[in-house]
Amino acid sequence: xxxxxxxxxxxxxxxxxxxxxxxxxxxxxxxxxxxxxxxxxxxxxxxxxxxxxxxxxxxxxxxxxxxxxxxxxxxxxxxxxxxxxxxxxxxxxxxxxxxxxxxxxxxxxxxxxxxxxxxxxxxxxxxxx
Numbered sequence: 001x002x003x004x005x006x007x008x009x010x011x012x013x014x015x016x017x018x019x020x021x022x023x024x025x026x027x028x029x030x031x032x033x034x035x036x037x038x039x040x041x042x043x044x045x046x047x048x049x050x051x052x053x054x055x056x057x058x059x060x061x062x063x064x065x066x067x068x069x070x071x072x073x074x075x076x077x078x079x080x081x082x083x084x085x086x087x088x089x090x091x092x093x094x095x096x097x098x099x100x101x102x103x104x105x106x107x108x109x110x111x112x113x114x115x116x117x118x119x120x121x122x123x124x125x126x127x128x129x
């Protein structure tokens with residue numbers, strides 16, 4: 001089993017309790033839930049001043065963690081049965097597929113969808129030519 005396949009197995013959503021994938025899902029949920037009050041308290045000036053260093057490192061940790069998680073998802077997307085071929089995994093051309101509510105045909109050309117497991121982002125057809 002390759003490293004890419006191992007990371008795919010860990011990052012995919014799992015319903016089975018006790019697996020590494022399920023534990024990673026729970027870790028994501030905990031970090032997200034902890035980030036919410038941290039961001040709220042960080043916005044209150046009287047709380048921010050005494051804990052500025054904590055808020056700074058908390059923010060840096062969260063950004064680094066979720067950036068790494070996203071990059072790993074993009075890196076191992078070809079392990080998904082739905083995205084076997086690298087060109088298909090990242091870029092899809094198609095008409096209005098409902099993946100993105102902002103996607104519309106422009107001048108008769110379909111928009112370009114950039115899609116991963118987690119999110120979908122649309123770029124209008126005139127941007128790509």
